[in-house]
Amino acid sequence: MPLVNSKEWLLKAQAEKFAIGAFNANNMEFVEAIIETAEEEKAPVIIQVSQGAIKYAGLEMSTAIVKAAAELASVPVILHLDHGTDYLQNVRCLRAGFTSLMFDGSALSFEENVKMTAKITEMSHACGIPVEAELGKVLQSADKVSPEQVEKAMTQPDEAVKFIELTKIDSLAVAIGSVHAMKDRTAKLDIPRLKRIRQVVNIPLVLHGSSGVDPASIIEGIANGLCKINVATQLSVSFVEAVGATYNKNPAEKDMRKILLPGKNAVKDRVREYIGYFGCKGKGIIAGAKSGITASEIKHHE
Numbered sequence: 001m002p003l004v005n006s007k008e009w010l011l012k013a014q015a016e017k018f019a020i021g022a023f024n025a026n027n028m029e030f031v032e033a034i035i036e037t038a039e040e041e042k043a044p045v046i047i048q049v050s051q052g053a054i055k056y057a058g059l060e061m062s063t064a065i066v067k068a069a070a071e072l073a074s075v076p077v078i079l080h081l082d083h084g085t086d087y088l089q090n091v092r093c094l095r096a097g098f099t100s101l102m103f104d105g106s107a108l109s110f111e112e113n114v115k116m117t118a119k120i121t122e123m124s125h126a127c128g129i130p131v132e133a134e135l136g137k138v139l140q141s142a143d144k145v146s147p148e149q150v151e152k153a154m155t156q157p158d159e160a161v162k163f164i165e166l167t168k169i170d171s172l173a174v175a176i177g178s179v180h181a182m183k184d185r186t187a188k189l190d191i192p193r194l195k196r197i198r199q200v201v202n203i204p205l206v207l208h209g210s211s212g213v214d215p216a217s218i219i220e221g222i223a224n225g226l227c228k229i230n231v232a233t234q235l236s237v238s239f240v241e242a243v244g245a246t247y248n249k250n251p252a253e254k255d256m257r258k259i260l261l262p263g264k265n266a267v268k269d270r271v272r273e274y275i276g277y278f279g280c281k282g283k284g285i286i287a288g289a290k291s292g293i294t295a296s297e298i299k300h301h302e
């Protein structure tokens with residue numbers, strides 16, 4: 001089916017207390033792995049394309065691959081810009097057909113973040129496309145962050161209320177203890193802070209940097225209002241490790257499909273695991289929608 005808008009699906013997730021997986025994709029194998037797994041699990045799904053992915057694969061190609069894969073699926077697929085850091089990037093993605101945008105002004109002052117975010121929501125809402133923005137900052141693990149720095153960068157509930165009022169955003173990315181690009185799942189979310197935010201904010205809340213968070217903490221976060229969970233690093237690690245192991249086992253193999261397919265399957269396993277944590281299995285069934293992904297297409301790439 002055609003791509004769907006994130007607004008109604010995030011509101012449904014919020015009302016029914018589940019989360020939609022927002023998985024980052026950089027190439028065709030990732031897009032297929034994510035959408036095929038969502039189809040098998042009957043889960044709504046968000047494919048996120050970052051600015052880095054756009055630089056790698058090109059905006060037209062990224063959009064076309066996701067649209068084509070979504071057309072074959074019977075479950076809802078949303079195409080989302082992840083961490084758009086400027087106005088024009090958001091405009092280009094809107095024009096390309098993205099059904100969800102993000103402006104990340106977390107490196108800006110509160111006032112500048114409000115100004116840019118409000119400009120983007122005004123433009124995007126004119127076309128009916130929702131916008132996510134970040135307040136506080138989910139830091140990067142490469143910066144070797146200390147617990148004090150993570151704490152200092154967390155979202156303040158009263159600021160969040162003001163930010164939403166001034167920007168009219170549709171969903172809010174909150175900094176509540178996760179850090180981007182961690183490989184170990186050891187971080188714990190600040191659930192009391194999340195509860196305080198949830199008490200005063202009524203739009204869907206988004207978790208970034210989820211790869212490094214203990215799954216039990218993610219599940220607790222969903223029970224307390226998170227309804228979009230972003231996962232990138234865990235998928236990338238799974239893909240690279242599986243491809244590397246396959247190649248090392250048989251370096252004489254020169255059919256690239258035989259090297260990449262185990263990578264794709266490793267991503268599928270990881271996506272399935274996360275869909276289980278998110279409680280969204282079976283939430284993407286749409287009456288009358290038919291899958292164009294056949295079992296043979298899923299299993300055989302020969």
Ligand code: G3H
Pocket residue numbers: 024082083179180181182207208209210211212230231232233234
């Ligand atoms: O925006 C993307 C995510 O926040 C992914 O973070 O690589 O730590 O899973 P992650």
Ligand code: ZN
Pocket residue numbers: 083138180208209230
């Ligand atoms: Zn992020």
